[in-house]
Amino acid sequence: MAAVRRATVVWKGDLATGVGHLDAATSGAFKGLPVTWASRTEQADGRTSPEELLGAAHASCYSMAFSSELTKAGFPPESLDVSAEVTADRVDGKLTVISSKLTVRGHVPGIKEDKFREIANGAKDGCPISRAIAGNVALSVEATLVS
Numbered sequence: 001m002a003a004v005r006r007a008t009v010v011w012k013g014d015l016a017t018g019v020g021h022l023d024a025a026t027s028g029a030f031k032g033l034p035v036t037w038a039s040r041t042e043q044a045d046g047r048t049s050p051e052e053l054l055g056a057a058h059a060s061c062y063s064m065a066f067s068s069e070l071t072k073a074g075f076p077p078e079s080l081d082v083s084a085e086v087t088a089d090r091v092d093g094k095l096t097v098i099s100s101k102l103t104v105r106g107h108v109p110g111i112k113e114d115k116f117r118e119i120a121n122g123a124k125d126g127c128p129i130s131r132a133i134a135g136n137v138a139l140s141v142e143a144t145l146v147s
Contacts, residue, residue, distance in 0.1 A: 009035065022048070040088070040095070051097060055084040058100050058129045062141075065130075066104065066123035073119055075111040080104055099138040100130075105146050116145040 006025040012018055015037050022033040039047035063082040070077050085101045104120060111119075120143035124130055130139055 019047075022053075051086045051088050054097065054129075054133075055086040055100065058086070058102065058127070058133075059084040061127045061129040062102050062104070062123060065127040066106075066120060069119050069123045069126065070106075070108055070111070070116075073111075073115070075108050075115075075119075078107040078109060080106045097133070097137050099140070100133065102139075102141040103144075104141065105144045107146050111145065113145050117143045 005027075007022060008025045009020045009022045011020040018036070020035045022035050023031045034047040035049060036047050039045065040049040040051060044052070059082045062084070063080050066080055066082070067077055082102060082104045085099075085103070086097060087099045087101075088095050088097050090096070091098065102124060106116065106120075108116060120141050124139055124141040125134075133139070
């Protein structure tokens, strides 16, 4: 069965000076998050952007995929601290997401550094958000095992 999730935005005004308000329509987890053109291209100033939301989706998706892969390999993690840095730049004059860099610090008892990194890279390629953007966006992962 397919999982369907919805988000909605109400946008008022033109691109340069307008503002949108974003809701997590399925879960209700957030309502009224402000989003503007300036929050994409200048300072966030308390507003979000599609790129930040993509980063949140990628980091959360990857943390689940990596946790699953570590557990399957016999190394259930105690904790994973994951961030995603999404970069957008002009390509052919259009704002384009060009990369998503995942950074993970993990506390995983009993695993060796090389195995941790191997599983980290595999999870990057298996995460559903990674699969959705692969081929269009450069994906990378920097993995650090902490004791």
